[in-house]
Amino acid sequence: MDNNILVIIGGDAAGMSAASKVRRVQPDKQIIVFEKSGYTSYSACGIPYFISGLIATSDELIARSPEEFRTKYNIDVRTQHLVLQVDTENKRIRVLDKIKDTEFWQPYGQLLITTGGKPYCPKDIAGYNAQNVFGVSTLKSGINIENFIRNNNPKNAVIIGGGYIGLEMAEALLIRNIGVTIINRSAQLMNTLDPDMGQIVTEAVRNLGAKVYLNETLKAFEIQENAVTHVITDKQSLPADMVIFGMGSSPNTAFLAGSGIALGVRNAIKVNAQMQTNVPDVWAAGDCTETLNLVSKKHFYIAMGTVANKTGVVAGSSIAGEAATFPGAVGTAVCKVCSYEVARSGLQEKELSKLGIEYVATIIDSTTRAGYYPDSKKIVVKLLAEKNSGRLLGGQIIGEEGAAKRIDVLATAVTHNLTLQHLIDMDLSYAPPFSPVWDPVQTCARKLVKLI
Structure with missing residues (x-):
């Protein structure tokens, strides 16, 4: 060979x-x-x-x-x-x-x-491959969705699943003036967030005009001429001109x-x-x-x-014979849904509990800029740290413009096993158009370090 x-x-x-x-x-x-x-x-x-x-x-x-x-x-x-x-x-x-x-x-x-x-596709449900049902994973799938919207002018879409793809597609369809209904089988959108933060995302998406049904499971499709007309859950029947699978991959x-x-x-x-x-x-x-x-x-x-x-x-x-390694990752991710930004890094509370790690957690409300500066937006930060050492284990951020990329500070800290005190001591940038004098991630760390 x-x-x-x-x-x-x-x-x-x-x-x-x-x-x-x-x-x-x-x-x-x-x-x-x-x-x-x-x-x-x-x-x-x-x-x-x-x-x-x-x-x-x-x-x-x-x-x-x-x-x-x-x-x-x-x-x-x-x-x-x-x-x-x-x-x-x-x-x-x-x-x-x-x-x-x-x-x-x-x-x-x-x-x-x-x-x-x-993309996860429930192939046991008849109609999963109907002409108005789409997964979102390849460029071809995106082109197919765009062509369908342009040629059929759908009025409403049902998105099955409330993760990153589901929410990003919800934003895209809302911008196109297509009515959006999200079905999610769990009790919150964004299962990669803790429930208290996931609830904030759920309410934010509803405030954008999308209908959100939680704790509902897809059961069947009603089909006419190879097109889904209704999505049947374990609780109701929903009309649909198009269906998007956003159930993960x-x-x-x-x-x-x-x-x-x-x-x-x-x-x-x-x-x-x-x-x-x-x-x-x-x-x-x-x-x-x-x-x-x-x-x-x-x-x-x-x-x-x-x-x-x-x-x-x-x-x-x-x-090619070179020495190179990939150390791993901490699960950092960001998502934008219209004016809302969602970010996370590290572990969730349920993951820490499963691992048997004792931890403390707290949430703070703050602003993306100095409170007196025009167009300052709300930001919510949650941090999780090891109970005795103060080592940062995870963080989640929800807010409007200027919120999400703050997760990179937390990702850096989590990756390198830094403590809350290390985070507090970081020389982060400050000017009123960009941040309060204490950045929200540091404000949250200051509150949480008292519990260590």
């Missing part, structure tokens, strides 16, 4: 970051990328803003086209190719050419799996059955710090892999563009 052949499955963030890294280090290496869609290296995170009209065209979400990778970087990108099977014993993969509808075996010397995540790893590649949390691929799998000459990166949580020291599944890009670079470095 020619070890000079690197085959990559998946042509988005992690895969193309790795391919580009390998090309820089090894200019003569043969690199083949199989991508099931027609696009490479695009921002899936930008899809809601394309739907809202803030981003004019889908082309603006594409960092580099397949043609650019081929001509400028000498990376053999083959779009519309779906990998069906990985045979690690014989170092080959089975590929479907979707255009020609033919299959073939492709040998590899080194293999990188970057197949990402796939799972690792796209089902095709690895029988490959011998070990899977872990939620069937994500197990990797070490160099992004190597348990099989020689096979790496994995991005949303199809599990990640070490730097706070709990346990592996978890997180589908974030930041992690995908970082792990892709590390995988590329490792493949």
Whole structure:
């Protein structure tokens, strides 16, 4: 087998970051990328803003086209190719050419799996694939949603799920003057927040004009002419011109059955710090892999563009023979819903309780600017710290303009095991247009440190 052949499955963030890294280090290496869609290296995170009209065209979400990778970087990108099977014993993969509808075996010397995540879809419910039902994960899915809205002028949409994608799509549709109803099976929106903070998000979304139904479960669809007309829950029937699945995602790893590649949390691929799998000459990166949580020291599944890009670079470095490691993550995330910003990092109360970690927590209300400065907005900060040491374990922020990016201060503190006192002592910037003299995250830390 020619070890000079690197085959990559998946042509988005992690895969193309790795391919580009390998090309820089090894200019003569043969690199083949199989991508099931027609696009490479695009921002899936930008899809809601394309739907809202803030981003004019889908082309603006594409960092580099397949043609650019081929001509400028000498990376053999083959779009519309779906990998069906990985045979690690014989170092080959089975590929479907979707255009020609033919299959073939492709040998590899080194293999990188970057197949990402796939949106959760309740396939046991008839109508999940109706013409007005959409997941949101690929650029193609975003284009399909935009085309449907433009051609059908829907008046109301039902979003199933209240996580990041669900809320960002709610914003996009509200901006398009489409009525939004959110169904969520748990008692709050944003389950990555503690209940007290999640309740704030729920009320904020309702204040924007969306209908929110909690503790409700999707049961069925009413369908006419291959289109959903009503969404049936365990409590009611809701009219729908279109349906969006915002129920989270799972690792796209089902095709690895029988490959011998070990899977872990939620069937994500197990990797070490160099992004190597348990099989020689096979790496994995991005949303199809599990990640070490730097706070709990346990592996978890997180589908974030930041992690995908970082792990892709590390995988590329490792493949090319360079020393590189990915230490893990703390689960930092931000979300915007119209005028509201939501952010979190570290662990939640329920996670700390499950781990048996004694902690203290507090919440404060403050403002994003000096209170007397025009257009100062409300911000709510919650911090969690270890009871005896004062080590910061997590933080959550909800507010309006200027609120969310403060989470980066907390992410830095959580990542490096800093205490509340360290946070209080930080020399954070101050001027009335940007912050009160005590930044809200420090004000919250000052209140919480009294409980240590």
